[in-house]
Amino acid sequence: MAFKDPIKTCVLGVGLAGLTFYVPFILALPELLTLHAVLERNPQTPGGRIKDRLGVDTTIYRTIEEVVNDKEIELVVVGTPNDTHYPLAKAVLESGKHVLVDKPVTETVAQANELDAIAKAKGLVLYGYQNRRWDSDHLALKSLLALPPSSPQYIGNLLEFESHYDRYRPGIRASWKDGVGAVYDLGSHLLDQALNLFGRPAKITAFVQNICGVTKPDVDDSFMIYLHYNAGTPFPNKFTVLLRSHILSVKAPQLRYAVCGTKGVFTKYGLDTQEEQLKVMPFVSGIFEPGYGQEPQVIYGTVENLGEDGVSIAKSIWPSRAPGQYIELFRNLAGAIRNNEEMGVKWAETTQVIEMIELAYRSSAEGRTLEVLAL
Template sequence: MTAAASPINTGVIGYGLAGASFHAPLIAAVDRLELAAIVTSRADEVARDHPGVAVVASAEALIADPSIGLVVIATPNHLHVPLARAALEAGKHVVVDKPFAVDPTDGEALIALARTRGLMLSVFHNRRWDSDFLTVRGVLDSGALGEVMLAELRWDRFRPAIKGGWREASVEEGGGMLADLGPHLIDQALALFGKPEALSADLAAQRPGVMVDDYFELTLFYGARRVILSGSTLVASARPRFALHGAAGSFVKYGLDPQESFLRAGANAGDTGYGEEPIETFGTLTFGDGRTEGIVSARGDWRLYYEGMADAILDGAPPPVEPADALAGLELIALARRSAAEGRRMAID
């Protein structure tokens, strides 16, 4: 595809939670992107949220539109690969919501196709720009913890009732908690600590009648260091979101990044308070001698992902998330499922 004009006309496929609360408002907030079209049956919601944005009847019609330069796929997981393939074959740059693919082999094929066509392909790992993650990275970079020997990244919910829908219908179609929250936690762990030597995993379906995993715990092995990634649907009193323990001290942080709740409430990215955590969820640094220090949370900003996409397409910068990074996460998820099924620790090539 030849160099796109600025701003880049962008089309979003899907207007459920991801399309309506994450992708569309972030695209609309980036100067060098133009939210031009959305594929959805919810035309009234689009008219309310984004007046003037076209509503398109089908993904095929949006992909065929010559004015669209970037296609964003925010559909149920099992549709990610076929839609991304169709968009790449039509000469469009592509953003795929996580998980990139259900099968890592399909993700690898998409990367090869994008490379062959000379197109930008990226995966929406927006949690790299969470307030809490940026804060944790800053604490690690400061050296205040010394060498970290135990890190716990947890994402808990309290949802005893099964909601239904595709996320709780079939693991084969990308359902289950590991496919939903696992990509975020794994991506954050890889960004902080790199590739592990091995992993072990425990998966369970704990709620009566549930058809997919609704609990997971992965242990990543880095020599003597252990990194634990966990999620549960039956935790009413949430555990720390991050807990890192090193030779010089510990950093513990509760609460979730506020950007999702901010956008779901109808506010705009960039409004006063966007990405800023309340003081009550600031983390605490505890030193070996018992001293404590409150750490002001960094400001999160998911807009940086889409600003990075504009830079990649228009200026030739690297994508904000390399698809190879997302593929590495998919491969760990596949290995985790094997580990849980076979009840053993798995080496990572």
Template structure:
């Protein structure tokens, strides 16, 4: 029988409302105990039985809360997580864990001294499209991987109303936003690169932050991996293109979870995480006898609830978390400007 982890949520914007609260509320291993909303009162309507708090200091002062979800703007992650750890709470931190590698190192060291957990919320490792890529790589059908491309694109020519993403503050720009996801995915598959090159640009009228970024991750005895994110792509190419000595796999960004959650679907719904029809990945490979094979590969179910399974097991059972500290430090080294 599970012993629920009493959890507090530091914000109730899109991230809190869509990616955290529904899962914490539905998972038997958690008790959503408190939500911080500084001005609005949306959480009261959605979760009337959960404490509604106006400032994070009151949440940290609640001794019953064991886990704090830090889902505030990027530049605040380090300070809020540090204060939560000093208050004796575990922390689950939205990507990126911090803006700088040295900040993450400090958080890990502080958590170690206090016997607490610092956990990264890298939910895109449980996207259906990425899970398809992982499955194909593990099958060996592509042979030795020579080249890989990861993309996370959108078309948003206007400046976002979310000013913390658009102002020239630490952790802003598309690389820290969308790029953090695909950098993490690349590291999870291929490890930390031995070297890298990085290019930024700012293209939207009135923008003061990067809205395009490309990284070339270099591996001494492995593939060349290219990570690209662009806010001005009206016709999106495949999100994943993997080239090996025996074949190629391409897959568009077809995970449906965010769309379903925004529409109000609960993660416990039977069709949650199941891709729409005609979203298969394309596998082209050569058999042992030199015959060319083409297969349309349907994706398995995406499921962000698996991340919360990992959080529960790490806190309650002291299992190793699926995102290693070394992964986070490597990610931040690539993100830092």
């Protein structure tokens, strides 16, 4: 796929998100996208942070007004602090431009629904940046869960599923990113992956905590969120999903997945490598190098299956053969804008993530399990 006129794109924010998760992929797909401008309110050097980090010259705007008034811009990427996502995305949509907005897409479901209404009224693409669907470990897990019963590594009907983003960070910073809370930050990823795999739960139970006590007392740094699924199609057994992020987890590598089925167990440690690679990558061409997004074998998952005798346990490796590929999100986004392709991340799905976050906070505050309304 290539366009005669690549989509002129502006990135709002050139911090970690902008320079790690957005700009490199825009530059890596010149046949689809072109970096027209960035928003940097107070550049410290003539070329700004994008020139310093990636050696790229582009227009630098200092205000959102300059961005929305630039008629050449077709797509705007909102990679700014969480509390600015809604007002900036709204301003951009109202100016007639497509939007890719970082997770969490908004702070409330009401805000997400309002943005959706504007986008639909104007015929615009509104896309949530749920890039972790293209993590190598998540792709490996999806391929395992898709195995037929005839496979020797088939783990059976699901009973319990754990997904972790644990860390050991006793000196957590009181920055804007930490200040929004772990549920909005890391929970957005874990919830999106779980909902993408299993759909909408019947109930939710959450325990949201501030363990370190470094940030404001009401800002969470750790959580456990339980999603409860009833028995029935496509799940023959009741099963529970645990999504956890603990700030004081002393373990290396950290647990990523623990999945229990009626015929086996899958265990996975370690994280997708893309973020760490992108942070230090000197040239965007590195995205296409053979080792990009590829996990080291030492953190491949393991499967333990019940033997044919019903007693013995067979242990095997489940490799993460498919490398992580955040670039596929950008290819899909470009196709949705130019060719009306189906969006890989639908806005209703990202809105559902915000709904689960709101329910998680409420469950924790009220100390009880909450029903999730069926759609």
